[in-house]
């Protein structure tokens with residue numbers, strides 16, 4: 001197939017960022033199950049992330065979450081990452097776990113609370129400066145639970161004001177990405193509930209502000225690939241938080257629940273130039289591994305994203321365009337399905353071999369003995385969880 005050499009080079013170029021919190025313990029509000037060998041601090045989380053990169057060759061950056069990954073010396077954390085062969089990726093702010101934020105953070109009616117939240121966001125930009133991170137990822141839990149609780153429009157004004165202050169603080173090489181989520185923890189209104197709200201704020205802010213699409217943050221049935229095509233066309237797609245959902249914000253492994261949806265999304269990305277590193281679209285995982293082993297789950301997720309991307313790259317675009325132009329509904333659909341139904345695992349195995357990697361990343365990881373090593377070594381201390 002004529003697409004293969006280009007597909008291979010695009011697959012070598014697509015980097016997938018893993019989240020520090022995916023290596024810690026997590027669960028639901030019913031129970032957090034502790035696993036053996038889980039990191040006790042951000043340094044150990046980076047060591048685990050480095051294993052995912054070593055096995056896959058395409059996960060060289062790690063998202064941090066502040067304050068979960070707060071350390072005394074960020075230069076030291078950065079040096080530690082680099083010694084392990086990885087780098088610090090996006091800095092994720094957290095304005096949802098402090099008692100002061102009960103009725104909001106940057107949208108709170110009280111200026112004192114807003115100030116505290118904005119100061120936290122500015123602290124995150126300081127951390128970007130010292131870790132070499134080039135992006136701030138903002139997700140706000142802000143919203144209301146009851147009709148009449150607060151003024152919907154006034155909350156948008158407060159949000160815009162906070163965002164403008166943070167935007168003004170960004171350096172030339174830095175950017176912010178604004179994530180949306182339709183509900184939870186707020187149940188009546190959410191201040192950034194959808195891509196349109198995020199897009200409108202980012203548009204006002206300027207070119208250094210873009211939208212994050214977290215695949216788990218939509219109502220069931222939402223056509224996410226439409227959103228992706230639209231945002232790419234506008235130059236406003238900043239990043240993906242990839243994960244799978246069956247019901248709400250399940251944070252399961254990307255490509256596990258609905259690999260066809262992931263393919264459809266990546267088809268829009270590939271077709272519209274989003275895989276070109278110059279487009280600046282970051283591919284990140286935002287997952288929690290509640291019952292499965294964490295490092296292999298991250299490796300599996302990276303592989304799932306690569307498989308969906310590989311299938312997207314195999315779409316015969318000229319045949320697709322010809323069928324579309326001719327109004328050949330079934331023919332156009334068949335072109336897409338042919339690519340989706342291709343077994344791309346041999347192609348990816350070849351790509352990995354060409355990169356000097358084991359063609360089977362999970363076997364590569366198992367062969368290192370790292371899982372046994374961390375279980376033996378990481379005794380004592382407090383395991384990292386969703387909040388530490």
Ligand code: RM4
Pocket residue numbers: 021065092139179181214241249286
């Ligand atoms: C949120 C959102 C953010 C992530 C946190 C942990 O629901 O998806 O991206 O940082 O969870």
Ligand code: MN
Pocket residue numbers: 139179214241286
């Ligand atoms: Mn997310």
